[in-house]
Amino acid sequence: MLSVITHTPEETEAFAAQAAKQLSPGDLIACRGGMGAGKTAFARGLAKGLGLKDRVSSPTFSLVHEYTQGPLPLYHFDMYRIDGFEELYSTGFFDYLEQDGVLLVEWSENIADALPENAIILEILSIDETTREIHLEGGPF
Amino acid sequence: MKLLAIDTSSRTASCAVVENGILLGEFYANIKLTHSCVILPMVQDLLARLKLSVNEIDCFGVTTGPGSFTGLRIGLSAIKGLAHALGKPCVGVSTLEALAWNLGFPCLVAPVLDARCSQVYTALFSWEQDGTLKRLSPDEALSLTDLEIRLKSLKSSIYLVGDGTELCYNMLQNRIPCLLPSPAQQFLRAASAAFACEQAALQGKTVDAGSLVPAYLRLPQAERELLAKNKH
Incomplete structure (x- = not known):
């Protein structure tokens, strides 16, 4: 398991960018955490870390965003x-x-029964207004 | 009659041209590439190799489902586009029926496509002694448990074919006499889809491009509730 405490969205982004270096094709990150927890900041970092040039935004209304301008595409779902x-x-x-x-x-809670067994679990806990406790578990973590 | 058929309904993408019961040519790929990037260049290359112009195709065939949501939409859109632009008829066949055409000697066939979460799309067919294919049950989505109950009740050996074959074979092999076709016939091939389409066309089942629709299948009720139950 990989854990960190971050104090700003920028730190969350940087953590995600680092974590992205360890991902391989076919990996699925199942995210838990409420509104405003920093999921979009994490996604932004992930895309940057994977070397993607696309602009990242929340796919709440479109269900899925594809980021493909780089070596390893990222598919960003909101369930x-x-x-x-x-x-x-x-x-x-x-x-x-x-x-x-x-x-x-x-x-990912909403599709719990349909997640692959080897899914990487990402948990973002809000400690206070800006502090976040982030855990990554499974796969390379 | 020259018929061009394509299939992108599951893991594989392929296209084939048949004429009066003879396969003229077939291209096939089982690689992890988006079907939308593969299928039309594949059709173009196949026609070029066969020295055929697309205008010489009399009828366009496609597998209409069940299968992958995106895959079915890609296959249907491509065929509808071609048929509409050229003002030619099209014909759609069940993905599972097309799979049954991978065999062709007297036997029982259960095509199986992986529908995820321990479910398969399946049906039951029998190849008769006189060389005709008889459907014994409609296309439906079943849990692996229900599939086992169905196949057990047949009390006969049965061929499995399709991208769910490995999944089902591993689960059933000690309890049900399952048989497998040759590796070359395990996945759906456009040649089989084309012959199924040719037969349907000869039976007058052609439609215009606008009338061709995908046949998505409802999944078992219990499984749908299970997903929803986890909602917080």
């Missing part, structure tokens, strides 16, 4: 509105699993 297997199927989630990219899944 907040997903309520059942049919809906998950129609996001194309299972098709992305077959591709050689990294998947970051926000609100």
Whole structure:
């Protein structure tokens, strides 16, 4: 397990960028943590660390954002509105699993039964307004 | 009648041209590449190798499902586009029926496609002594447990084919007499889809491009509830 305490979104981003160096094609990061916990900052760092030039934003309304301008693509999902297997199927989630990219899944609690066994669990806990405790577990961590 | 068929409904992408029961050519790929990047260049190359212009194709065939959500949309969009632009008819066949065409000698066949989370898309077919394919059950999504119950009740050896073969074979091999086709016939091939489409076309089942729709299958109720239950 890899853990860290960060004090600003920039520190969270830097931590994610470091962690990205250890990821391989096909890895899936299942994210837990509420609104405003810093998931988008983490995603931004991850994309930067993977060498991607795309602009990162929260996929709440579009369900998935693809970042492909770099060596290893990142597929960024938000499962907040997903309520059942049919809906998950129609996001194309299972098709992305077959591709050689990294998947970051926000609100992974909603698709707990559909996550692969080797998923990397990312937990972001809000300690106070700006302090975050971040844990990465599974896969290379 | 020259018929071009494509399949992008599961792991593999392929295209084939058949004419009056003869396979003229087939391209196939089982690599982790996006089907949308692969399939049309593949069609273009195949037609070029066969020295055929796309205008010479009389009918366009495609597997309409069940299968991958994105894959079905890619295959259908490509075929609808070609048929619409050229004003030619199209024909859609079940992905599972196309898989059954990988065999062709008297036997029972259960095509199986991995639908994830211990579920498969499946159906049951029988190749008869007279060389016809008979459907014994509709396309449906079953849990692996229900598939086992179904296959056990047949009390006969049965061929498994499709991208769920390995998954099912490993689970069932000691309890049900499962047989496997040759490795070359394990995954869906456009040649098989094309022959299934040719037969359907000869039976008058062609439609115009606008009427071709994907056949997504509902997944078992219990599994859908299970996912939702975890919502906090």
